[in-house]
Amino acid sequence: MDVYVRSGDSVWYYSQLFKIPFKLIIDSNRDINPQILSVGVRIRIPGHVTIDYKIVSGDSLWAIASSRNLPLDALLLVNPTLNPTRLQIGQTIKVPVRVTWRIVNGKQNYDYSTMINNIRQLQTVYPFLQESSIGTSVVNRQIPEILIGSGEKRVHYNASFHANEWITTPVLLTFLNDYALSVTNQTPIRGLGTFPLYLQTSLSIVPMVNPDGVDLVLNGIPEESPWRSRVIEWNDGSSDFSGWKANIRGVDLNDQFPAKWDLERARNPKSPGPRDYGGESPLSEPESIAIADLTKRRDFARVLAFHTQGKVIYWGFDNLEPPESEAMVAEFSRVSGYEPVQTIDSYAGYKDWFIQDWRRPGFTVELGTGTNPLPLSQFDEIYEEALGIFLAGLYV
Numbered sequence: 001m002d003v004y005v006r007s008g009d010s011v012w013y014y015s016q017l018f019k020i021p022f023k024l025i026i027d028s029n030r031d032i033n034p035q036i037l038s039v040g041v042r043i044r045i046p047g048h049v050t051i052d053y054k055i056v057s058g059d060s061l062w063a064i065a066s067s068r069n070l071p072l073d074a075l076l077l078v079n080p081t082l083n084p085t086r087l088q089i090g091q092t093i094k095v096p097v098r099v100t101w102r103i104v105n106g107k108q109n110y111d112y113s114t115m116i117n118n119i120r121q122l123q124t125v126y127p128f129l130q131e132s133s134i135g136t137s138v139v140n141r142q143i144p145e146i147l148i149g150s151g152e153k154r155v156h157y158n159a160s161f162h163a164n165e166w167i168t169t170p171v172l173l174t175f176l177n178d179y180a181l182s183v184t185n186q187t188p189i190r191g192l193g194t195f196p197l198y199l200q201t202s203l204s205i206v207p208m209v210n211p212d213g214v215d216l217v218l219n220g221i222p223e224e225s226p227w228r229s230r231v232i233e234w235n236d237g238s239s240d241f242s243g244w245k246a247n248i249r250g251v252d253l254n255d256q257f258p259a260k261w262d263l264e265r266a267r268n269p270k271s272p273g274p275r276d277y278g279g280e281s282p283l284s285e286p287e288s289i290a291i292a293d294l295t296k297r298r299d300f301a302r303v304l305a306f307h308t309q310g311k312v313i314y315w316g317f318d319n320l321e322p323p324e325s326e327a328m329v330a331e332f333s334r335v336s337g338y339e340p341v342q343t344i345d346s347y348a349g350y351k352d353w354f355i356q357d358w359r360r361p362g363f364t365v366e367l368g369t370g371t372n373p374l375p376l377s378q379f380d381e382i383y384e385e386a387l388g389i390f391l392a393g394l395y396v
């Protein structure tokens with residue numbers, strides 16, 4: 001919701017008027033200097049929208065405000081040209097409404113355009129979220145990153161490295177939505193006040209590392225796509241891509257990282273296909289390059305990559321992980337019921353590379369059980385398990 005500064009207004013006043021943390025209004029208006037607000041400047045108020053209300057006989061502005069638990073001045077602020085003593089029956093005014101509902105609906109076939117639409121909607125309601133593109137996919141889709149929080153501790157979560165594990169995207173974005181809702185309305189999640197987390201951490205979210213692969217699994221391959229004949233051939237002639245994990249060039253993005261890549265390569269397919277082909281060299285694919293570049297640029301303290309399935313959390317690589325990884329995974333396990341597993345016979349993954357090159361905690365979290373793609377009927381259960389890990393990743 002936008003308001004326009006009047007003489008005498010301040011950001012502090014707005015934070016009192018709408019009962020929103022001062023810091024969130026500041027972070028929603030990064031182009032504004034709060035010390036010198038000019039009259040007429042637009043200020044974004046997070047967590048609020050306006051609805052239209054039609055005046056009926058007997059209405060007063062005071063009654064409209066008090067019936068909605070709003071200060072009268074909140075109504076005056078969003079209706080700057082209104083004359084409060086001359087309300088007309090049938091006249092439409094704007095009424096601010098606090099957003100208390102989720103914007104993200106995770107229980108749907110969550111393809112790339114659904115994600116982009118949800119990110120736009122989240123940014124409109126929560127302008128303190130910062131969105132940017134970390135690069136483009138093979139077929140030129142922008143790969144978005146969203147930042148939330150203003151703290152020193154830099155944390156990174158990503159999802160949908162693997163195409164048929166796309167349910168991880170709406171699970172992660174539902175958390176982003178719940179977190180934004182919680183900090184704005186100061187409503188705890190599982191008894192935990194989240195505003196301190198916002199002040200202590202900067203959370204980077206890349207909700208769909210592999211957008212071309214996700215759309216291939218969910219929507220199939222369009223007739224006009226230049227990749228059509230190749231992906232069908234690589235898929236053994238089938239146009240059912242539900243077993244597809246790779247990007248659209250048939251490269252498994254989580255076998256692409258320079259962490260014992262040769263060992264992984266030696267035992268894996270040597271040509272493009274639905275899964276496990278690591279490419280002709282490490283970091284040959286635009287999606288893995290984008291996430292690697294982001295990781296180098298941001299200097300993350302810890303990373304969590306969300307996959308399906310197995311209800312396990314992998315937390316080691318080649319004994320290079322730092323001691324704190326074990327204590328962290330113990331907390332992740334406690335809050336989710338998932339089993340910690342230090343190492344498996346697997347290399348060249350994103351978290352392997354992060355542990356190897358930074359010697360900081362990196363985790364691969366395998367959500368849910370069953371056969372990928374996991375059905376949406378598991379969404380609520382998976383979200384409940386993942387939620388504990390999402391929170392713990394910020395507070396431990």
Ligand SMILES: [Zn+2]
Nearest residue numbers: 162165307308
């Ligand atoms: Zn996976």
